[in-house]
Amino acid sequence: MDLFDIRREYNQGGLRRKDLPENPVEFFEHWLKQAIDAGLPDPTAMTVATVDEDGQPFQRIVLLKHVDNDGFVFYTNLGSRKAKQLAHNAKISLHFPWHTLERQVHITGTAEKLGKLEVMKYFLSRPKESQLAAWASHQSERLSARSALEGKYMELKKQFEKGEVPVPTFWGGFRVKISSMEFWQGGEHRLxxxxxxxxxxxxxxEIERLAP
Structure with a gap:
C-alpha cells in the first residue's frame, strides 16, 4: 500500500486571534456546538492519553460528559488501566479530532477524582443497560471468552430486573483541570x-499563535 500521495487540502476557513475570547472553555463550547450541529458522529468522543509507571503512553477514546471552567469530566471503571495510571501520575492529555470540520482541540492538565455524589448522580441518569454493563465488566482485566461477559450481564439483568441498579464501588470519574488548550484549524497549503x-x-x- 502506497501512502505517500494520500492527502487533501484544508480550505474550510481560517482562525484569527480576533476570533478568540479570553476564556478557552467558552471557545471550546462554541466549537463543540458547531460539531454537534454539523451532525458529526460522536462529537463528544475524545482521546485520553495517560502514562504508566514505566513511562509508556496509552491512548483510548472515551466520551466527554461535562465541561465548564472547572474542567473536562469523564467516567470510567476505577479498576481500569487508565484509572490506575492516573493514580500513579495524574497528568493527562485529551484530544478531540473533528476531521470533517478540519479542526482539532488538544488539552493538557491534571486529573482529579470526582466526589461520590457527582458520580452517583450521573450513574443513576444512565440507561439501565449501561448500568448493568458497568457491573458486568471488570475493565482491562483478561477475559477467557466474550460469552463469560455476556453471561455475567444476563445474570445481573435477571438479578436487578425489578429493582434499581446500585452504583458500583469500583465505578467513578475524573475532572481534568486545564493547564493548556490548543485549537487547530486546517489551512490551505498546510498553513x-x-x-x-x-x-x-x-x-x-496567555494566548499565543503556534507555527503549523
Whole structure:
C-alpha cells in the first residue's frame, strides 16, 4: 500500500486571534456546538492519553460528559488501566479530532477524582443497560471468552430486573483541570492556524499563535 500521495487540502476557513475570547472553555463550547450541529458522529468522543509507571503512553477514546471552567469530566471503571495510571501520575492529555470540520482541540492538565455524589448522580441518569454493563465488566482485566461477559450481564439483568441498579464501588470519574488548550484549524497549503491558551495564573490565560 502506497501512502505517500494520500492527502487533501484544508480550505474550510481560517482562525484569527480576533476570533478568540479570553476564556478557552467558552471557545471550546462554541466549537463543540458547531460539531454537534454539523451532525458529526460522536462529537463528544475524545482521546485520553495517560502514562504508566514505566513511562509508556496509552491512548483510548472515551466520551466527554461535562465541561465548564472547572474542567473536562469523564467516567470510567476505577479498576481500569487508565484509572490506575492516573493514580500513579495524574497528568493527562485529551484530544478531540473533528476531521470533517478540519479542526482539532488538544488539552493538557491534571486529573482529579470526582466526589461520590457527582458520580452517583450521573450513574443513576444512565440507561439501565449501561448500568448493568458497568457491573458486568471488570475493565482491562483478561477475559477467557466474550460469552463469560455476556453471561455475567444476563445474570445481573435477571438479578436487578425489578429493582434499581446500585452504583458500583469500583465505578467513578475524573475532572481534568486545564493547564493548556490548543485549537487547530486546517489551512490551505498546510498553513494551518494554531492557537494555544496556557494557564498563567489560575484562570488568567496567555494566548499565543503556534507555527503549523
Amino acid at each position: 494551518h492556524d494554531r492557537f494555544i491558551y496556557q494557564d498563567e495564573d489560575h484562570g488568567k490565560w
